[in-house]
Amino acid sequence: MANKEPKTSEEVGTTGHEWDGIEEWNNPLPKWWLYVFYACIVWAIGYWIVYPAWPTASTYTKGFFGYSQRGQVSDDVAASQAEKAVFRDKIADSDLEAIKADPELLNFALAGGQAAFGDNCAPCHGRGAQGAFGYPNLRDDAWLWGGSLEAIHQTIQHGIRSEDSATRMSMMPAFGKLGMLNREQVSDTAEYVMSLSGNEDDAEAAARGKEIFATNCAACHGPDGGGNQALGAPDLTDELWLYGGDKDTVVETITNARAGMMPAWSGRLDPATIKELAIYVHSLGGGQ
């Protein structure tokens, strides 16, 4: 390498700035750099004018295009709904079995149903449809009013004990409260009901309860306690309990009766969404 002498301030020149003997040398930037800076300023001014930018006393400058992020979002939502409309029209026009048989429609209905479930059903039935005390688990195989696609669809449309004229309605009498059965009778009946699923504590009481059951309960729950989906009467022989299967809870149920309520969704949700919901709920594993 050539032994080139280091440059000196005289050679390079200074800007004239000096502090305590330290000089600022003049190593100028390329001129185009300056022009790029000016261009950015011009661009920024243009941007202020073209897009919404400046707040004014009560509003803001709207820009030439009337662009706004809110408008953009509603455009996107509209576009996405227009895209979905094709499928939703098809779902509205098809019957439930046909939707289930078409893989494309089924996928769309399951996705739509899941979203609608989260918005409308999850507060009572849980995010995973697992139910809660007094709110049926929609994933198991026990159904008060039937677990076929058609039955689920009807329940969602008209609700249970709702204001809808076609709603499903049943009423268990409050045997204890109304004085139809005395305390011992209620207790005996509870022992019998528990024995139906093999959980009784007192076989003698259960035997006494059997007769009370035959007189008072069999009309709805069936002579063997198997329930009746047409009446919404629960199956008392299975291992699932909506309000609990221990003695105290069963006594409480017989004494005061239970009557859960579900709103009717037709009128609140459009028919396609209700169909999607029915298919989604049916797919949760318990569908019959």
Place this chain on the structure above:
Amino acid sequence: MKMANVELGSGDGASSSKEATQLYAGRTKIYPKEAHGRFRTTKWIVMAVTLGIYYLLPWIRWDRGPYLPDQAVLIDLPARRFYFFFLEIWPQEFYYITGLLVLAALALFLITSVAGRVWCGYTCPQTVWTDLMIAVERFWQGDRNSRLRLDKHPWAFETVWKKGATHLTWLAIAVATGGAWVFYFADAPTLAKQLVTFSAPAAAYFFIGLFTLSTYVLGGIAREQVCIYMCPWPRIQGAMFDRDSLLISYRSWRGEPHGPHKTGQSWEGRGDCIDCHQCVAVCPAGIDIRDGAQLECIQCALCIDACDEIMDKVGRPRGLIAYDTIRNLDAGAKDAEPLRLWRPRVLLYAGAIALVSIIMIVALAMRPVLEVNVLHDRNPLYVKLSDGGVRNGYEVKLLNKQYVPRAFKIGVSGLTGASVQMVGHEGGVVPVPPDQLQAVKLYITLDKAGVRALPEQATPFQLVVTDIATGTSTEHGATFQGPPKPEARR
């Protein structure tokens, strides 16, 4: 140097001189002269190869069967697939690209530590396109002297048409460059047809415009300014040179003292450099290599070609400017020190390249053609059934990475008395389209006896996925959740 000091130092001091108030420097236009020689030839070949690859790669076909695009290199953004000849990359396999980038970076480090800015001098797109643009300029306006004369001359018809033709050719090249870019993102013949009939997507025209502009401005007009002011690489690579790197250097021990030389004059007592400034004239960065290694030098080796030509003419040996190590330059003789190629840093880079390559090759060779993801439902963990049985839900995703449609059966092993149920696939057969993902909702049910027999609350088992066509099956671990065991309940 002394003279300059006197000139500038005279008067009332530098700080108030006229030059000192100049805060922004106008660009000094560079008129690179054409060089001839082995490095120039190498650069022409590299230019032809790299540009050839860039412009033609999207047009190479690669048959992947009837269901997939047959373009060898395709970045299919809507389908989220990247096709590279035999390689196909799904979004979750992006680490293959990361691996390629790591390899490229390591290769760059290796070559830089061995032979300097080879990337900058020969293969960097900025260099290649700038070189092409200068060649165009030379074609229309002549070589260095002719261009200098043209720029000094007042505007005339000759100036206008020569400059106009240059810029039009530059623009044509720029359009072709931007045009080639978009072909990497869509089927090239189809897109070409759409582009001509103005039915291509707006994004295609936008990117053609963008790359046309950047090629024209950066390659045609900004040129060496990009390397000097915009590119970060010159600042980084200094850290990769050491005393044994082969860098383009002026051998001052041989060249100094320099000065004009007349034919017949003795070479005794003087250096071989005759101050002909040919190395400066050919330099696309406009520097004097005799000042030593400097940031602006992209090490394109054209000064070597220019100097060798002069050395041949004056009858001195070639190699006054050559690829040489600092160790040799300091020793003051050619080949004074043996070339130390295998230094620790070179070994480190080479080792890292080998390691990453092996990992990549093994990963590619073991890339499964069927990937299965099993996700257990968490809400609820399990569902109790009316007969005392228990059901668990799973989301199973089957990724068919083969180019043919396949169908799979899903069974269970390690869980006695389990029955499997699938939503939407009553036949128990899940068809998966070629190169696609299929999600299935799967329910596994155990009866009361099965639940009692569960050894744990969470029992691991295997999901067996069988390809119906070939009969081959793979197993995938999952867990079955039951109610808490009595002892756990206490």
